Every structure is written in C-alpha cells, then in structure tokens.
Amino acid sequence: MKKSIGIWRSWALVAGMMIGSGIFTLPALLASYGSFSFIGWAVTGFGAMCLALSYSYLSARQSGLGGPYFFVQQAFGKIPAAIVGWGYWISLVSSVAAIALSFSGYSQNYLPILASEPLYSTIFSILIILFFTAINLWGVREASAVQLITTIIKILPLLLIGLAGILFGEVTEIPAVNPDDSNIFKMVAALCLLIMWAFIGVESATLPAEDTIDPKKTIPRASILGTLTALAVYVIAMLGIMSIMPLGDLQNSASPFADAARLIIGDTGAIIITIGALFAIAGTLNVCILIAGSILLAGARDKIFPSYFSQQNKQGTPIRALVCCAVIAITLLFLNSSKTLMNGFEYLLIIATFAALIVYLATSLASIKLQWQDHKQGQPLSYVQFSIALLACSFSLLAIWGAWVLYQ
Numbered sequence: 001m002k003k004s005i006g007i008w009r010s011w012a013l014v015a016g017m018m019i020g021s022g023i024f025t026l027p028a029l030l031a032s033y034g035s036f037s038f039i040g041w042a043v044t045g046f047g048a049m050c051l052a053l054s055y056s057y058l059s060a061r062q063s064g065l066g067g068p069y070f071f072v073q074q075a076f077g078k079i080p081a082a083i084v085g086w087g088y089w090i091s092l093v094s095s096v097a098a099i100a101l102s103f104s105g106y107s108q109n110y111l112p113i114l115a116s117e118p119l120y121s122t123i124f125s126i127l128i129i130l131f132f133t134a135i136n137l138w139g140v141r142e143a144s145a146v147q148l149i150t151t152i153i154k155i156l157p158l159l160l161i162g163l164a165g166i167l168f169g170e171v172t173e174i175p176a177v178n179p180d181d182s183n184i185f186k187m188v189a190a191l192c193l194l195i196m197w198a199f200i201g202v203e204s205a206t207l208p209a210e211d212t213i214d215p216k217k218t219i220p221r222a223s224i225l226g227t228l229t230a231l232a233v234y235v236i237a238m239l240g241i242m243s244i245m246p247l248g249d250l251q252n253s254a255s256p257f258a259d260a261a262r263l264i265i266g267d268t269g270a271i272i273i274t275i276g277a278l279f280a281i282a283g284t285l286n287v288c289i290l291i292a293g294s295i296l297l298a299g300a301r302d303k304i305f306p307s308y309f310s311q312q313n314k315q316g317t318p319i320r321a322l323v324c325c326a327v328i329a330i331t332l333l334f335l336n337s338s339k340t341l342m343n344g345f346e347y348l349l350i351i352a353t354f355a356a357l358i359v360y361l362a363t364s365l366a367s368i369k370l371q372w373q374d375h376k377q378g379q380p381l382s383y384v385q386f387s388i389a390l391l392a393c394s395f396s397l398l399a400i401w402g403a404w405v406l407y408q
Helices: 007-018 021-033 037-061 068-076 078-107 118-138 140-168 184-199 215-244 247-251 256-301 319-335 341-376 383-407
Strands: none
Touching: 007 140, 007 215, 007 256, 021 037, 021 184, 021 215, 021 247, 021 256, 037 184, 037 215, 037 341, 037 383, 068 078, 068 256, 068 341, 078 118, 078 256, 078 319, 078 341, 118 256, 118 319, 140 215, 140 256, 184 215, 184 341, 184 383, 215 247, 215 256, 247 256, 256 319, 341 383
C-alpha cells in the first residue's frame, strides 16, 4: 500500500486537530477568568510543547500504528497499553461528540432553529458525524487531503479577528478575574484542564504511522511545527477577541468569533468568520474520526479491542472501526441531548480532556523509561530530552488535578 502522508499533511493533522472547536468555543468558557486566562495559556502552551518534544523523541526512536498506545506498549507491556488504548479511545469518541456540538453552535447563525431546542442541535450534530465518517470511509489519502485544505482555511479568519481586535480593541483593559476566589495555583490547574482541550492532538502525527512517508523524520517535525502553529494562532486570537468583546457578552456567546466579527466589520464579517469557523471545526472533526478509527484498529490487532475491528478494505480503511466510533459518539450525543448546547459541550470537553491527559501522562512516563532503558544499554542519555519528559509528566499531573479543582 502506497504511503500518502508527507510533512504538510502530517502538519495538518496536528495543527488541524488542535485549531478547531477549542479555540472557537473556549473564549466563552474562559471569559470568566479575564486576563488571568493568559496565565493558563502560557502554562498549557509550554506543557503542550514538552509533550510534542516527547512525542518527537518517541517517534524518532521507533514509530508504529497507534501512537501513544504503541509507545506505552514498548515501555510497559500490554496491560498498561490496554488501559491507555481504552482511555485514549474514550477521549477521541467524546471529542467527536463535543466537536460536532461545536459545529452546531456556529451553524445557528444560518440555521436558527438549532437554538430553539436541544434535540434539534443533537440531530444536526449526528448528521455531521455521519458525513465526516463517510469521508474517512472513502480512504486515508482523501481524509488527509481534506485535512490539509481545511487547516489552511481555518487559520486565516482566526488571525484576521485576532489582529483586528488587538488593533481596534483595548488589550490593556481586559480585567483579571478569579471566579472561584481560589489560590493562584488551583486557578492555573483548572485553566490547564480547560485549555488543554485546545491542544489535544499534539500526538496526531504519530497515529497513522503506517501511511506516513519517512515517519522517523516526518512525525517529529510535524509534531513540533503543528504545536508551534497552534500556539501562535491561539495567543493572537484570544488577545483580539477579549480586547473587542465585553467579558459578560463573551461568556454567553455560542459563537464568539462570529460575534466579535460582527462588532468589528458588521454582519458581512460575521458571515465570513462563521464560514471559517465551520471549516475549522469540520477539519478537527475529520481528523478526530480518522484517529479514533486508527487507535481502534491498532488495539484490535493486539487483542485489546475485539479483533472484529481489525478488518480493512483494499484501500486500508478500517471500516468497522470507523463505524463503531461514529455509533458511540452518536450515543453520547443522545445521552446529553437534554442539556443546553454549551453545557453539553463543556461536559463532553472535560471527559475528553481528562481521558487524554491520562494518556499524555502515560506516554511521558514511557519516554522517561525508554530513555533510561536505552541509557542502561550503552546509549548516551540526553539530559535535555530527559528533562523535557519530566516536565511533560509534571504538566499532565497538574492538569489532571485541575479536574478535581473544578469539581470539588
């Protein structure tokens, strides 16, 4: 089977997975923190880079289908890998449901009926999941091409609104707010949990390793470049939108960037930004479905998932795995159909992020163990790379603690 994913398609998997529903919806969730949220962005951005560098080391050392699952299996064996595989898959299918809801939120600008009843937005989200599952059933080459196009399109409106907000708004007047009056350490932990949603995908390039051209070089480069791209776009976009919109209005917005564009350049701007947001969220949903299918396939081959899901067609597409992921995501949507759109999104976001952080913690520990294992076998130990793995592990623990802070 001919490999189809080069450096730019691999970059698009990472940047495209990150730059999606997170940045387009998180401004509303973070508005209650005001300028304090940028402390969370700084810490989370640093943690995400440490994770990206850890994945770069692991991929350069040896790449394999399943990414995090594969690395944990190398370091700790099948049982820990099985726990990671299940946790990662739960994170992915929860993300599919949350991203589909985010798509519905921005679609309300064109389909106001979606805002009148939670069930309508749920049904619409289901149709979106089915559409992008169909694209992935078509083949990995086609799915990665869609990802590259949507990633390029999605970056432009975010930078446009971000720069316009910085130029015409008042950056210095963004208030600092601590909504729970907790100490600064607890506040940062809570922010890290919420903001990490925007960085889920740092591992994306590692997953379709079998379809990647020269994976030992391509995957590390794409992981680092994709994470840096996302971080730069996030900082500009968040500064701009908080500078131009009152925090009270931002907190109650289902489509923050469209509302900000309306303030800056009128209804035409809102239409342009909404279209850009829909492309962005669609791209993230596309790659999330692709990755969910890949991890289910990898686990089925190693018997941690039912072997039923190991079947592929002539193009290498894991049809049964993709269909199963869609069914579970749709089930999650139905279970949350009674909640408002934003409440349902936040609930699914926290499930997905918490499960992903467990995976990131496990792969950080795998990096530490494999580096030490290689050192004991006579290879030189890189103290920089070892320190990066320790920092990635520490950050994962901090963000996991954020779940307890939010729900204590």
